[in-house]
Amino acid sequence: MKVSIKDIAKKAGVAPSTVSRALKNHPRISADMQATIQALAAEMGYVPSESARHLAGKQSRTIGVAIPDFTDPFYMNILSGIEEVAIAHQHELFVGSFNQDLDRDRKLFDAFDQKRLAGFVVAGSLVDAAYLTRDSGDIPAVLINHYEYPFSVAIDQMRGVEMGVNHLISLGHRKIAYVSLGTTTSSDSLRYQGYINGLESSGFSTNPNWVVEGDGGIAGGLSAAKRLMALPDPPTAIMCYNDRTAIGVINGLHQIGIAVPDDVSVVGFDDLEIAAYFLPSLTTIQQPHVHLGRQAAEKLFALMHGATVQAELLEPKLIRRNSTGPKK
Amino acid sequence: MKVSIKDIAKKAGVAPSTVSRALKNHPRISADMQATIQALAAEMGYVPSESARHLAGKQSRTIGVAIPDFTDPFYMNILSGIEEVAIAHQHELFVGSFNQDLDRDRKLFDAFDQKRLAGFVVAGSLVDAAYLTRDSGDIPAVLINHYEYPFSVAIDQMRGVEMGVNHLISLGHRKIAYVSLGTTTSSDSLRYQGYINGLESSGFSTNPNWVVEGDGGIAGGLSAAKRLMALPDPPTAIMCYNDRTAIGVINGLHQIGIAVPDDVSVVGFDDLEIAAYFLPSLTTIQQPHVHLGRQAAEKLFALMHGATVQAELLEPKLIRRNSTGPKK
DNA sequence: AAATCAGGTGCAAACGTTAGCATTGCGCAA
DNA sequence: TTGCGCAATGCTAACGTTTGCACCTGATTT
Structure with missing residues (x-):
């Protein structure tokens, strides 16, 4: 045929x-x-035939990318950055998500191996562990937002949340809550630690009641906000695991008649596109998403070409917008 | 090794x-x-080695997906639906976007061919044409939201916009604007036609000044809104090409002190997750995104198994929320 | 005029796997 | 004892491409 x-x-x-x-x-x-x-x-x-070509000795011109979920805009931005440099290097992308399925991450890495990929990028702390515990020896890999792995590109998440908390403190807030991711991942604990650090470095006490779990999405933020405001001593400011959580939080507050930022201030994390356009626009910690992807890919290509590269820790940045009010 | x-x-x-x-x-x-x-x-x-396996006669267990852009949530939802059924059928996905690059769509289809893919799904009217004019003969394909192609899954976009316009008319609006995608694609012209139909079927005249171009994104909607309201005879309602445009429009209106829905009503298209949580929440035309992806993938597998399938036209649905006010 | 050279092309092995057919033992029936 | 069938395994070609090397033919060098 x-x-x-x-x-x-x-x-x-x-x-x-x-x-x-x-x-x-x-x-x-x-x-x-x-x-x-x-x-x-x-x-x-x-x-x-690509298969025949590949078999006959040529190296693969495909790099793999593992992400948690196709519908999370944060990872999509990263992906888009990776794609950009992959194309520039005339490579193709093989992208896999590992959604709900617990087995899926293994399968994904198996697929990477079977394809004899030239290299790959792992984004998302959920799989980092899965990757690190397997011995898929020779294929170079770069992790995103992982801190122990020697080849990684990350931003200082702990510092980021700390910056957010400091900002809230500088506005006069003392009752500051935190809505977490709700699953035990390195990102979650790092950001939580940043929250604690921010509070303690200014000499403020932390109230365990003010730390509640979200789910990394809008719905989780929404219900978290309601739980927080039902407390006998509700917070006046809420630091969120990420922007989607923050959007949920603001929405939840709105539903119970609490205005942002007049009554409560909210800070997000990521600086998604929507953060600038939400009403009120979100004060947030910027992760240079696309840049993160680009950096990771560049690093991967360097690695593939035998260059020596080292882990990179990017500085986060506070973007002040309208979900945090003027100084009280 | x-x-x-x-x-x-x-x-x-x-x-x-x-x-x-x-x-x-x-x-x-x-x-x-x-x-x-x-x-x-x-x-x-x-x-x-997958390559060797594939070469030695086995059919490929990978299906391709072509989408416009990794950062557009609408397509990501579709992708996620496709992935779900691909996994259920033990297949893998090869996803490619064709971003800004005009050449890229050809390259993408070439890649599909070279990989001897089992089949593929094309989502996004920008590439439909590119696909349809090439003779990549034997690989079965399903298109999303295309109307001439025999194997497709689509929703009735024209009817959808018409429903939105009718809704606005029923609220008492007479000066209804439309913000388009701004590129000549079938989606754009269909939705525009729906706008015209909606107006004319109720006997209202159309004012060419009230049709302005967006870019399918938030920024395009924002500037379109400002242009519309600077008109000597500004509209009181705005029908938008999609939700992201609508979010931009609402934001633009907000910037110039116009309240939604009190002063102007806005209708979107897609029903993205954010539509339900934006403030105000978006009245919009629902496309069953994930379902669209699932359907397309199911149809593709049927096609691959030699079944006879036919084009499917899904009915859109109006989701009434808070960006359109009560009857005036 | 003989030997060398180089451009142009063919041969065959190799990449890792699969699958049809052939082969080897074996126990068992005739 | 001879023949047979069956279970278990080996042989080999094939998938489509690449690549090192050998080969041929004129043309150039000495």
């Missing part, structure tokens, strides 16, 4: 190897022959 | 074919041998 190099060779009356070379403008094939073969190939609708 | 079936065979003192069969529990291999080989394979860290 599919025309192969042999078919072309037969029709042109030459050897398959000549066709192979002619198609890639090998210098030892005459210009005449190259033109003839290429025309013939086009006419016959020849499409090279 | 990588251990192959031959390495295992050598070590076990059997033929490669025996190893191959033992690894897949072939009935004609003794249980003993199977156990021995499998243990040995595990111990040696054997990982099958």
